[in-house]
Amino acid sequence: MEHQFYIDRLSAFFDNELKNEELVIVKEHIDGCQECQAHLAELDKLENLISANSELSENEYWEQSAQKIESALSNNSDTLVIPISKKSSSSLWWKLTGVAASLVLVALFAFEQKDTGDEFLKDTIVDEIKEDYNNSTPTIEEKITKEESSEGRTEAQVKESTASDEVVYEKKQRESSPKIKHEIKQPVDNLQLKPVNKPQPVKLEKEQSKAATLKPQGSKAYIKKGSGKTELRTLEFKNDVVETAEVKSIVTQDNKEKNVTHSTTASEDKVADLKEIVNRDKKKVAQKKMAKSYKSTPSISTEVFEQAMSNDYEINYWRRRVFENNELLKKQSKKSAIYSKVQISKSSKKEKGTKNYDRSFLYKQLFEAYYNIAIKTTDSTEEFQSVQFLEKHANSIEKNYNSDALYYLQLYKIEKNKQKSKKD
């Protein structure tokens, strides 16, 4: 194995994050490699430096900060409940006598109005009596307001609770009542919360937006093959997004033209030329599709974007293939489990509108994806895992697609040897 493989793992070794075979291999190497031992010593020194100097110093700032936080806590204080003695029953007495008096009056009037049968008049009289009663007998609110206002003190509102004897007072603080020191519940409108500095949203500078004004436009031609016919299509780029233009011409296997918008036909020479264009542009089209799907930097020009992200997106494309193929394999395994139980015939397995992928095809796609990841990735752990996957399936006797795994494994080794020879 290359020495870089071990150097890339020194950090994880230092943090005790390596396991099993990797740990054994790396440890064995380190025991005999002075360069790696020196590197580990540096990491050790760095760790000591950080431990010794990372703590923030004592400062009055900390006390101020703590007080600020405490004041923020006190802004969320709750209402203080003040228990008071039971209200007097005198008001109840007043009400009872009032009701009794009104009933007597009603009865008298009813008796007098009996002959006339004027019930409407009776009702109105009853209402008037009720109104008079309500106006004459003082309510609790009025009592208190009268008492307090006569003494020149603060106004108050009293809320009666039917469930308990505790009453919550809501008072407005005034200057002339030093005796009243209860913690009060502020009405919602009067709450003054201390503002917390919210982080400002990130804004791009104008210069950056200027650099991203390029919007490529143009068209590229390519061949699309499928279901027995060959189509020549041109792509039109609009605003960094690939949009397929209308089909300019259709060429069937018999070289007959159908639905042609112009009279040209694709000869073999042209097809060969276009194949080159296809190979060159497939990569760009895939990248642009992925850029669209990832929704990243749509305002950046394709040239800048591709230049910066070409390697990453190629690898990400293969990573996505791995993920998709794994998902399809999972679905396949579920389907086959169900079908084996129900014993449905092969002809009825294919549902309308859905594809039934062959497992060997999916595995082949997976091997191809892992091979490309192993070749193109800069992360040695990822490379190691990809190669491990290929080796595992290449050595497996059970499945009938171990030959594909072996093929890609051999390709990987050839490619690695080429890279080595180039470096040398």
Place this chain on the structure above:
Amino acid sequence: MNKKISEDSGSSQVYTTGSKSEEQKLIESAQNGNKAAFGKLIRMHQKRLFRFVYGLLNSFDRTEDIVQETFVKAFEKIQTFKTGYAFYPWIATIARNRAFNLIQKEEKKESLEKLTEVGFDPQSSDLGALDKLLNEENKKRLYQAISNLPVKYRTVFTLRHFEQMDYAEIASYLKIPPGTVDSRLYRARQMLLDAVKDLL
């Protein structure tokens, strides 16, 4: 050389019954509504929390806000805190969750700046208000070097060195593969070694 970073007190440490520490008593008191007790808890942990959040965000003002919000939130939810566990990991989790969105924004901004090659200058970051909290030259140099790290490397470095999280935890928090954690931490350490070699 097989050295693991020493764990500070407070990382998922469980207290045995019958040996309540001062912290546990303060927590119980705070759960009964005692704000003064919670104030003591603030003073015990705010420095460490500040260092951690600053390592993630690299901004003094935002760090202040996050720390304040974290303690306020912690006080609101103090009743849900299970006694017997260390207090710091709990508030660090709250702070981490609050800082996560800001980290994502910072990463996008930085990657955009790199693409357009305008405005991105990894050497230009200044300690600013943090300078007053570092009274030694070595500390200033170290924090300057940490501040100069690209945000992707700095976040992984902070989570590993200041919070002693393992690779799996870091990967889960930042939603990246463990292999990426390894490679970013490796690069962060390389950059720091280059920056503070003379201090070693």
